[in-house]
Amino acid sequence: MNTVNQRKKSxxxxxxxxxxxxxxxxxxxxxxxxxxxxxxxxxxxxxxSDANLAIIVFSPADKLxxxxxxxxxxxxxxxIKGTTLFEDQNSTGDSSICEQYNREYEEALKMxxxxxxxxxxxxxxxxxxxxxxDDMSGEQLEQFMMSIFELRxxxxxxxxxxxxxxxx
Amino acid sequence: MNTVNQRKKSxxxxxxxxxxxxxxxxxxxxxxxxxxxxxxxxxxxxxxSDANLAIIVFSPADKLxxxxxxxxxxxxxxxIKGTTLFEDQNSTGDSSICEQYNREYEEALKMxxxxxxxxxxxxxxxxxxxxxxDDMSGEQLEQFMMSIFELRxxxxxxxxxxxxxxxx
DNA sequence: GTGCCTATCTATAAAAT
DNA sequence: TATTTTATAGATAGGCA
Numbered sequence: 223m224n225t226v227n228q229r230k231k232s233x234x235x236x237x238x239x240x241x242x243x244x245x246x247x248x249x250x251x252x253x254x255x256x257x258x259x260x261x262x263x264x265x266x267x268x269x270x271s272d273a274n275l276a277i278i279v280f281s282p283a284d285k286l287x288x289x290x291x292x293x294x295x296x297x298x299x300x301x302i303k304g305t306t307l308f309e310d311q312n313s314t315g316d317s318s319i320c321e322q323y324n325r326e327y328e329e330a331l332k333m334x335x336x337x338x339x340x341x342x343x344x345x346x347x348x349x350x351x352x353x354x355x356d357d358m359s360g361e362q363l364e365q366f367m368m369s370i371f372e373l374r375x376x377x378x379x380x381x382x383x384x385x386x387x388x389x390x
Numbered sequence: 391m392n393t394v395n396q397r398k399k400s401x402x403x404x405x406x407x408x409x410x411x412x413x414x415x416x417x418x419x420x421x422x423x424x425x426x427x428x429x430x431x432x433x434x435x436x437x438x439s440d441a442n443l444a445i446i447v448f449s450p451a452d453k454l455x456x457x458x459x460x461x462x463x464x465x466x467x468x469x470i471k472g473t474t475l476f477e478d479q480n481s482t483g484d485s486s487i488c489e490q491y492n493r494e495y496e497e498a499l500k501m502x503x504x505x506x507x508x509x510x511x512x513x514x515x516x517x518x519x520x521x522x523x524d525d526m527s528g529e530q531l532e533q534f535m536m537s538i539f540e541l542r543x544x545x546x547x548x549x550x551x552x553x554x555x556x557x558x
Numbered sequence: 559g560t561g562c563c564t565a566t567c568t569a570t571a572a573a574a575t
Numbered sequence: 576t577a578t579t580t581t582a583t584a585g586a587t588a589g590g591c592a
Binding site for chain 3: 399400401402403404405406416419420423424427430431
């Protein structure tokens with residue numbers, strides 16, 4: 223049994239005034255604990271009442287945390303568009319900022335790949351051409367000239383293709 | 391005074407399971423109470439730890455509620471612009487991807503521009519070369535051969551640059 | 559920064575008004 | 576339907592590891 227004088231291990235929770243916590247380390251701890259508490263409450267609200275929500279938090283050090291159901295961007299998108307979630311889900315167009323970025327990014331990547339291929343293609347041809355010239359001796363000049371015209375024709379065709387692709 | 395048999399006025403709070411409240415009227419009451427509780431917690435978090443946050447809630451009936459400090463739109467703008475560090479606490483979806491896509495997308499766009507410039511550069515040179523050949527008559531062949539070697543040298547330099555860039 | 563602990567403090571489910 | 580009451584479940588400040 224505890225004697226009258228025996229100290230408790232903890233003073234337990236104390237009432238605090240809701241005002242800025244001045245001590246920096248305590249402020250950090252309070253932020254961390256209460257943020258997780260807030261997100262838990264948010265989760266419960268969603269589950270219990272079948273709601274959807276997003277929370278975006280900037281910590282005192284301006285670090286970003288967020289919670290969202292079904293996900294943050296879907297909620298923000300609905301908010302920004304001034305539509306409801308229901309309407310948003312039924313739309314066939316872009317459904318969230320995230321997805322939109324994703325789509326644009328994939329497109330950009332594809333374009334990049336195409337450009338790289340074109341470049342590689344052209345550089346290969348140039349390389350082949352250079353090699354041809356490198357190996358050439360005086361008596362091969364006439365034959366080379368024939369090749370030049372042949373190549374020119376092929377290049378013109380290829381270039382035309384490229385220009386067509388560019389103008390898309 | 392209360393007699394021994396006198397019933398309490400309330401059974402008090404009971405433990406509830408965190409799952410969708412089926413009874414519509416109870417769900418509505420739960421939503422309303424817990425939403426205000428959530429906003430209160432959010433307010434306390436802001437004051438205590440000097441944080442900023444925004445909460446956007448769609449009720450089960452898709453009605454919009456929000457809370458923001460300093461205000462909702464300021465927080466959303468910061469979020470969308472992705473100007474700060476990011477840690478995702480999301481349980482259902484992943485929203486940090488959005489910012490990441492944005493960054494990768496910008497990068498891809500830059501790369502694309504670079505590739506296009508390179509391509510245009512090379513195609514200009516090829517075009518110039520083709521034009522040269524087009525206009526050529528028999529007596530200009532010797533002069534053309536001189537040009538070929540000059541060009542070859544220049545192209546080799548340029549190509550080397552490109553290969554260097556590619557290998558990054 | 560996280561996690562545990564305990565003694566409170568606070569939010570809130572259910573009922574009553 | 577909103578507010579108040581009751582009694583309890585849950586959150587958390589302060590310590591410590």
